[in-house]
Amino acid sequence: MIRRGRALRAIPTLLRVGVAETVAYRAEFLVWILTTTLPLVMLGLWTSVASEVPFQSGSGKPYSSADFVAYYLSVLIVRNLTGNWVAWQVSEEVRMGAMSMRLLRPLHPFVAYSMSHLAAVPFRSLVALPIAGALLISSGASVLTREPLQLVLLVPSIALAWLITFSLQFTLGALAFFVTKTMALLNLYFLMFSLFSGYLLPQDLLPGWIASAAEVLPFRYTLGVPVELMTHELDGGRVAALMLYQLAWAAVSLAMALWAWRLGVKRYEAVGG
Amino acid sequence: MSAVARYLRIATLQLRISASAGMTYRADFLLEGGLALVSLGLLLLPWIVLFGTGHTMARGWDQASALMVLAYFTGVRAVLEGLISPSLVDLLERIRSGAFDYVLLKPADAQALVSTSRCEPWQIFNLLFAIGLAAYAFVLRGSGPAPEDVALGVVLFGAGLLAMYSLWLLCAAAGFWVVRLDNLTYLLGAIFDVARWPVQVFRGVWRFVFTFVIPVAVMTTFPAKALLGELDAKAALATIGGALVLVVVSRLVWRLAIRNYTSASS
Numbered sequence: 001m002i003r004r005g006r007a008l009r010a011i012p013t014l015l016r017v018g019v020a021e022t023v024a025y026r027a028e029f030l031v032w033i034l035t036t037t038l039p040l041v042m043l044g045l046w047t048s049v050a051s052e053v054p055f056q057s058g059s060g061k062p063y064s065s066a067d068f069v070a071y072y073l074s075v076l077i078v079r080n081l082t083g084n085w086v087a088w089q090v091s092e093e094v095r096m097g098a099m100s101m102r103l104l105r106p107l108h109p110f111v112a113y114s115m116s117h118l119a120a121v122p123f124r125s126l127v128a129l130p131i132a133g134a135l136l137i138s139s140g141a142s143v144l145t146r147e148p149l150q151l152v153l154l155v156p157s158i159a160l161a162w163l164i165t166f167s168l169q170f171t172l173g174a175l176a177f178f179v180t181k182t183m184a185l186l187n188l189y190f191l192m193f194s195l196f197s198g199y200l201l202p203q204d205l206l207p208g209w210i211a212s213a214a215e216v217l218p219f220r221y222t223l224g225v226p227v228e229l230m231t232h233e234l235d236g237g238r239v240a241a242l243m244l245y246q247l248a249w250a251a252v253s254l255a256m257a258l259w260a261w262r263l264g265v266k267r268y269e270a271v272g273g
Numbered sequence: 274m275s276a277v278a279r280y281l282r283i284a285t286l287q288l289r290i291s292a293s294a295g296m297t298y299r300a301d302f303l304l305e306g307g308l309a310l311v312s313l314g315l316l317l318l319p320w321i322v323l324f325g326t327g328h329t330m331a332r333g334w335d336q337a338s339a340l341m342v343l344a345y346f347t348g349v350r351a352v353l354e355g356l357i358s359p360s361l362v363d364l365l366e367r368i369r370s371g372a373f374d375y376v377l378l379k380p381a382d383a384q385a386l387v388s389t390s391r392c393e394p395w396q397i398f399n400l401l402f403a404i405g406l407a408a409y410a411f412v413l414r415g416s417g418p419a420p421e422d423v424a425l426g427v428v429l430f431g432a433g434l435l436a437m438y439s440l441w442l443l444c445a446a447a448g449f450w451v452v453r454l455d456n457l458t459y460l461l462g463a464i465f466d467v468a469r470w471p472v473q474v475f476r477g478v479w480r481f482v483f484t485f486v487i488p489v490a491v492m493t494t495f496p497a498k499a500l501l502g503e504l505d506a507k508a509a510l511a512t513i514g515g516a517l518v519l520v521v522v523s524r525l526v527w528r529l530a531i532r533n534y535t536s537a538s539s
Contacts, residue, residue: 027451035463041470042319048474049323184304191311200315205322 007107018119033127036079043072061204070140071202073131074230078223080128082162084117090173091182114166150229157226160246165222167253177264198224221246284389291391306395313402334471337413341497346469348403349433349492355396357441358458363391365448371536384527419502426500432516433492439523446530468493491515
């Protein structure tokens with residue numbers, strides 16, 4: 001109990017450190033944000049395709065240019081707010097031996113890392129805001145949802161998406177304890193994410209079996225759900241189901257992260273010393 | 274001539290060492306191989322979704338010609354991720370740690386040394402797959418290419434690679450001024466993603482940017498058109514000329530950058 005109290009008291013300091021880190025390494029921070037160009041590339045493709053006739057998806061819902069603009073700009077906003085690179089960070093620190101220093105601190109690294117990434121969220125909003133502005137004045141605005149329930153749920157949904165993304169990434173990072181170099185695993189994660197989350201294509205444009213796999217895998221809940229809340233008209237039952245799935249995945253991924261960490265840290269050999 | 278032979282020997286030696294170093298991380302190495310295949314499937318997915326439902330890409334790009342652009346994209350990306358990107362990561366790490374000193378001390382050109390310092394052997398399969406895609410595009414078309422178009426297509430593939438390499442070198446040179454830029458390779462990859470579609474997909478200012486400012490169109494759209502026999506001589510010459518200009522500019526910036534290098538080691 002005492003330990004938990006101490007961790008709580010450390011949080012404001014951790015957040016301040018995170019802000020300072022973000023400002024200090026601003027070039028790196030900016031580069032990470034600029035790497036999310038894929039939605040714009042897809043946006044270019046699909047608006048070009050749909051510019052004359054709306055694109056008919058497999059499920060029969062027609063996608064007009066405006067639909068694609070709204071969809072991919074929303075993807076950019078959510079991705080910007082929820083994306084992080086903690087897996088890369090953890091695995092590098094394990095590989096280079098810098099993890100030793102973190103283990104000495106009386107604070108779970110999950111808390112330390114998450115606070116440092118949370119501190120970057122305001123800076124990320126600075127990038128997300130102009131995109132949101134562009135979305136509101138573009139043709140996409142006409143197809144955004146006006147359902148109050150969906151708009152209210154947007155904030156918790158993005159927060160849950162953040163937590164799932166962070167926990168999954170942390171789990172991957174912790175795998176570095178077992179295989180030392182995890183670049184390939186990170187690539188695999190990103191590939192699965194692109195496919196199943198709605199990052200590459202809206203879920204209803206995917207071939208049937210991929211769309212049904214996406215329903216049960218965690219990736220959709222890290223991006224697709226908030227985006228759909230913004231851009232699709234969903235009925236109440238569907239919204240409730242999506243939010244419940246999201247909550248469940250948040251709990252599961254958090255447990256996974258802490259468990260992988262506990263198993264991994266036992267094997268830590270402090271490479272490089 | 275002996276200088277060329279010498280640098281070729283150095284390059285092969287460095288790449289062989291790098292390949293065996295890569296294989297020491299066994300799990301990573303095997304997974305990397307499997308991933309190469311998955312990422313190819315993912316690359317083709319939008320193309321399948323788009324043309325599988327009987328749509329056409331706007332402005333004269335049919336199924337076969339869009340596939341040809343994807344084939345070139347796969348080919349250039351194989352070289353990018355097989356050679357250029359790993360070497361860049363390595364260089365940035367050396368600049369940061371100060372190990373770049375040892376590169377400068379060696380009696381060979383530093384640019385040649387860092388350009389071939391790392392490789393990912395699996396990417397050879399992607400290169401083969403790119404050739405397969407190009408062949409399949411001709412099957413879809415129902416007619417084979419003329420020999421001179423094949424020659425031009427291959428030459429422009431080389432020009433595209435040179436352009437890619439020069440852009441990479443320019444970014445690497447930035448590493449001498451801004452030290453913590455390890456993630457630059459992801460940015461390069463992300464910008465290059467634009468090249469998976471014909472540049473005609475983009476409109477107005479973007480098409481201009483991707484043709485002249487960040488010339489990704491030069492790397493895939495133009496060579497694909499050449500192989501399909503649809504590129505006029507003027508555009509072909511402009512592509513080759515543009516690539517050569519980029520090579521010269523990047524060489525100059527690189528020399529300026531290493532003059533600015535103030536070792537990070539203590």
